[in-house]
Amino acid sequence: MKTQTMKRITQALMAAGIALAIPFAQAWEPTKTVEFIVPAGTGGGADQMARLIDGIIKKNNLMKQPMVVINKGGGAGAEGFLDVKGTKDPHKIIITLSNLFTTPMAQGTPFNWKDLTPVKMLALDQFVLWVHADNPAKTAKDYIEQVKKTPADARKKMGGTGSKQEDQIITVALEKQTGTKFTYVPYKGGGEVATQLVGKHVDSTVNNPIEAVAQWRAGNLKPLCVFDDMRMPYKAKVTDTMSWNDIPTCKEAGVDTDYVMLRGIFTTPGATPDQVKYYVDLLDKVRATPEWKEFMERGAFNQTALVGKEYVDWIAKNEQLHMNLMKEAGFLKTN
Amino acid sequence: MDTGQHESQAADERPAASQRTVECAVAVLLLLVGAVVMWDSWRIGAGWGEDGPKSGYFPFYIGLFIVAGSAINLWNGLRLKGEDNGAFVLKSQFALVWSVLWPTAVFIVLIRGIGPVPGVGIYVASMIFIAWFMRRLGQYSWLKILPIGVGVSLYFFIMFEVWFKVPLPKGPLEALFGFD
């Protein structure tokens, strides 16, 4: 009887011990500088977001160890992804663009999102069809009519970032949907694309909201429709007359095309659950700050934020989606 | 020892290589580079597509120019003789160049190691490199070498690793202090 009690007590103590020990074992923290890789050049959407996160973390002292943002945009981002894939050190995270999917498909560079450990989806970036403010088109439909009327040797020019990446995918999808044809002109960065549209060197763009908002507010550009299945939720006026919410979806406007881009975080292969948890918690703290909320609103982001299995499922589904889009557009690497 | 070594080097006025040899070697090397450029550009399409030049158009002609130019330089090189075909570099001069070049190569290899051999990181490698250089080429006493070698490496370490958070390759020594 006594021994029984003793046994129970020991068992209980052990259980308590384990229960106590678990939080200790789980609480992984960086022990040195964390590198935040941006698989794109400076000044683009991903770069801006990474630098903002870095700034928020520093301003609010969310991390004991320092963080550095490093741009590795070579080979359409392959440089950055291969860098993260090639190490087991979890002191490295990477922010994604659609080139997570498109670069290996278009160039055959040997990496896949499954090589990395998914951490968290931060937001989805929207795409908006922009034209110059002087363009008489009032709706996406008007503009598509203009495009249809132009002769084959003077096609309308669509400016975008990079080649065989998200902007060109949307352009091709738009062409298929409406039976039109654009001349796609690739530039190096989203800010440059918006400026080129202001200077009328291209006729339209599919810039992300954050890339074009400054020119929209200045009255130089005009949004026609957003490539998503519902309107952007932000109702505060951006210009004197319009809010993000006033921009119709392309479907409403009679052009049935939608596309959103993942702004998510991954870390190195083989990162343990508690390491992932650390970054998830960190990013949750970032998302709770007023600076982040303001950034989300200014850039009209879709604030869907997934973790764990839902995140993985979303990525897998989108990989398939990109596979189909790239195949239809003829962008897959052939040789 | 210092003066003796230098005198013996200065005495060696024989050419280590003739102008013609090096001229031709470099021309051949560049010719090969040009050929590789042409070959790869041809592979990805070197024509004029419907919207202007294709990916390989410019590189292809660039390669062609390199090949053609190098062929001419090779021909000119082969014809060098007499006064024009002097020494490219004297043995004594080359000894000096070599005395800097090979330690630099070793220094660079030391940083990351080679094959299965791990490196010692850039800071330790710099320390060894500076010490070696000062000892062999400057005949300084260790009393001067140690503070300078360690000091310079430490300065760079503080500057890059601690202050500006620029991560450079590190080895086991830094790991001992918790930097890896």
Add this chain to the structure above:
Amino acid sequence: MIESITSLLQGFTVALTPFNLMLMAIGIILGVLIGVLPGLGGANGVAILLPLTFTMPPTSAIILLSCIYWGALFGGAITSILFNIPGEPWSVATTFDGYPLAQQGKAGQALTSAFTSSFIGAFVAVVMITFLAPFVAKLALKFGPKENFSVYLLTFCAFVGMSKGAPWKTIVAMMLGFALASVGLDNVTGSLRLTFGQEALLKGFNFLIAVIGLFGIGEILLTIEEGLVFKGAKAKLNMQVVLETWKELPKYWKTSLRSSAVGCFMGIVPGGATPASFMAYGVAKRMSPDGNDFGKGKVEGVVAPETAAHAAGTSALLPMLTLGVPGSPTAAVLLGGLLIWGLQPGPLLFVEQKDFVWGLIASMYLGNIVGLIIVLTCVPLFAAILRIPFAIIAPVILVICAIGAYTVNNSMFDVYMMLVFGVLGYLFKKLDYPLAPLVLALVLGDRTEEAFRQALLGTGGDLSVFFSNGLVGTITTLALTLLFWPLVSKLLAMVRSKWK
């Protein structure tokens, strides 16, 4: 105009507080330190200090950060002149005459002219920003692919035909530069070129690595053939040299003026500081009566590229503020800072954030003056570096080169490549292959090709687009005239002699 002046005066009252002046001095000194080391750029300094600035008012913060930028601009010239190692890309052209000057024991003169010219270039650009900002922003918008291509063409044409090497060697060197520039991703079609499946080649060849190798390491190897010493140790080490050089500088007012114009123009159009410095050097060489002595240590050859580089570097801030397009990594980090402070770069910044903008412009004036004073006082100190014995300074320089090459992309492959470029630089120098065309082609090659192909998209390959409007037509014509100038001037001379 009047409005600009009152706004500027208001800006001065914002910028001229003891606290802000102290920040300027700190920023400049830090910037110079960073600019000297090829491994650290303005971007590093700005990134590290950014969190510190979150507690300051935005105007003070931008003053501190932009002064780091000025400091780095000043600092880039120091290693170029002393050791032939360009600390920043736009200092390459400074080495052409700055380094020979230092070797002749005139490091003090070279440094003084470089710093003073930087100041003048930056000053002209700030004046332009003050009074012509709206006009300038409109001009920048006129530049699309075809206009960009014509500007690059102009740069090449201004520079080409300058080198005295054997023509085929010049061509091979230049083409090698183009070939290196085309390695990596072709942005127009999104396909990989010349990478041969090698991961290390994906990102292409960075200009800085080639330059550190070709110029820095190559020069060290060349120098030691003559013995294990650096020349130029006998440079004067007092402030006298600054005053003496100043007496000489007004002679070159025409060069300064031309270079400032070139720099301001290239800063607004997307050319940038590096092409500006090459173009100004090329133009100065053509226009100068002693053009043939360029490259052997002419003060004018330091004045031209430095003035242009800094005029361009300064005026490039304008597109960043008004269009929100960062022209450099440093500018990108600064943009990140603007966002955290709740400022949005773009056309409305000048309207909505007047205090900030004019405070920044005022700080450009003050920061440059403070900077000039600081760096000029240090001229003797910098020149004294040449007195450090070879066996100590040479390994330190080689270490700095290795660190510099590594930090460009955090890649060891680049460090190995640096050594390869070093040997190549040594061989090329001895065999009279000119390095300048190679470097120019490497830095501008892919941009030129990209602009050319972007311009042709949708035209069916019709080259007449490069004459399709007044702006692009004028620049293209100017470029072609410059290219054939030797021919044209000969013809003119013939006509003239016949006339007589």
